[in-house]
Structure formats: C-alpha cells, structure tokens
Amino acid sequence: MCIKLKYCCWCIPLRIGLLIWAYFSVITIYLNSLIGLYELQDLFYDTKQPHPGNYIYKIFIFLSIVIYFIFHVVLVAGLHKNSHGLLMVHKGFLTISLILESIAAALLIPLAIFRKYHEYSQIDTTVQVYLKLLKLLFYVVSILTIFFFIKVYILLCVRSMISALGYDEDGYKLEQPPETPSVIVLNNRKSRRPGDESDSSHNIPQESKRAKVRRGQRHRTV
DSSP: OOOOSEEEETTEEEHHHHHHHHHHHHHHHHHHHHHHHHHHHHHHTTTTTOOOOHHHHHHHHHHHHHHHHHHHHHHHHHHHTTOHHHHHHHHHHHHHHHHHHHHHHHHHHHHHHHHHHHHTTSSSHHHHHHHHHHHHHHHHHHHHHHHHHHHHHHHHHHHHHHHHHBOOTTSSSSSOOOOOSSEEEEEEEEEOOOOOOGGGGGGGGGGHHHHHHHHHHHHOOO
C-alpha cells in the first residue's frame, strides 16, 4: 500500500488521532475483559455442569480479549515513545488479525445461518424463515463490514505514522538524499556552479597562466 495519511479522520493530526483511538480501545477492551472474566467465573461455579464446549468457547474469547489488550498497550507505548519497532509490532498484529478474522467470518457465518434456518423452520413458514434469515444476514454483514473498514483504516494510519518517523513499509530507515555539491567535476576539471562564491584563481584558464610564465621568462632573457 502506497497510501500515506497526514491526518486522522481528515481533521485530527495523525499521532493525536491514533492516541485517541489507542486509549479508547484499551479502556473498551479492559471493560470487556472484566465482563468475560465474570462470565468465566460464573461458568466454573455453575452447579448444573454445563457442556465442556462452553468452557473452551469462554476461555478462547477471554484469551482473545487479553491479546487485543496487550497489543493495544503496545500501540500506546509506541506512539508515546515514537518507536517504530513497537509500531511495526502492532502493524503486524493488525495484519494477522485481519486475515484470521476474515477466514473465521467466512466459515462461521454460513454455519450460523444454517443453524438458524433449522431453528426458524420448526416455528415459521418458509417465507418467514427466509425473510428472517435475510434480515439477520444483512445485520451481521453490515457490522462486520464496518469493523473491517475501521481496522483497515487504522492499519493505514499506523503505516503512515511509521513512514512519518522516517522508515519505509518494511521498517528500514530511509536514507536522506545527498546534498548537491557546489563543485562539479567534468572531464577531470573542476568548474564552479553559477552564483557560488569562489576564488578567482580557479576561473583563470590554464593557457593564460602559461602565457604569463612565458612572458616572465622573456623579460629575464632581455
């Protein structure tokens, strides 16, 4: 991607916008982790002995929330320290999470629609079932699309921030272009650029210098 952003949401400076997003994400994910921990605790203390799959599902969700929290703390630290290394770590996390979430959505959405179809078909007519499924599919796809574009935009902002620190997309330091020299060497001869202040002796042709030497030798012989 060669898109480079200078502002976040077209009005906020890039670094400040990313800091606002990072702190908002850290607070939101922390609250979600508390809710997930509370539900996990209730699951372990439940006397009805729930299905073992519920344990796996709740633990997986809680670990995912913890991973998100850690990498957003990394983003906050990278923005405060202007560290391209921490920003590169968060950029890699965003890229991998986008790929994994896209694969999970492509697999889980058809399964959820199939389960809902069997659930609705036992209660409603065929037309009502398809209308409910279309409504559900529209809501799910809309929410996932919004989250996808938000993540892609944050990824672009992080890459632009890394570029603003003087690094390329692979994390290598960009070299400054060499300054244009005031002396240009052509055919083993130095010539000054126009407008440069230089010693007048460099502007005298070599033939005139030789002529002066010859005149001096003639005066001596006379």
